[in-house]
Amino acid sequence: MAKKILVYLDGSESAEKILPYAIEQALSFGGKLILLKVCSSVPLVTSASGSSPYLIITPIASEMSARSQQELANLYLAKKARELAEKGIDVDVATIVGSFTDSIIRFIKENAVDLVAMTTHAYKGWKRLLHGSAVDEILRESFVPLLIINSTEE
Numbered sequence: 747m748a749k750k751i752l753v754y755l756d757g758s759e760s761a762e763k764i765l766p767y768a769i770e771q772a773l774s775f776g777g778k779l780i781l782l783k784v785c786s787s788v789p790l791v792t793s794a795s796g797s798s799p800y801l802i803i804t805p806i807a808s809e810m811s812a813r814s815q816q817e818l819a820n821l822y823l824a825k826k827a828r829e830l831a832e833k834g835i836d837v838d839v840a841t842i843v844g845s846f847t848d849s850i851i852r853f854i855k856e857n858a859v860d861l862v863a864m865t866t867h868a869y870k871g872w873k874r875l876l877h878g879s880a881v882d883e884i885l886r887e888s889f890v891p892l893l894i895i896n897s898t899e900e
Contacts, residue, residue: 748771748772748775748860748891749777750777750857750861751772751778751779751780751861752780752782752857752859752862752863753768753781754783754784754850754864755781755822755823755826756783756784757819760865761864761865761897762826763865763895764863764865765826767893768863769835772836778837779836779838780837780840781830781837781838782823782842782850783819783823783841784841784842784843784844784845784846784850785815785816785841785843786815786846819841820841823841824839840853850884850888851884851887851888854890861890861891861892861893862884862891862892862893863892863894864881864884864894865894866881866894866897881894
């Protein structure tokens, strides 16, 4: 029985394709959705020194980037949570700054999550070799059921 359902959203339409399935699970089992977004700890904002073509990544730029990402993620998740709450869904939100799979695994363990719902790109061949599969890693490490759909399928 899924009482706490972790729904990973990255802000994309493809990730949001999992929502109808997660909503159905929550309604069927009287569960709560926890919308999660992991923000990269790798700086997205860099600063250039004068006319130098080299980028300088400073700890301050890195911290500001992570904070900006987290603020944007909070706004995005709050909007989604309001939409779900209006439909009568019990929902919480969480953002984490860190590495994708490690952050999700830690969140699952620390919050007694019963089910993880997310999408995958279902890469094959060279793309899978290049991009890896975060879903595979979460499946191996989490020890909770995963509800996964292929985001490229209609």
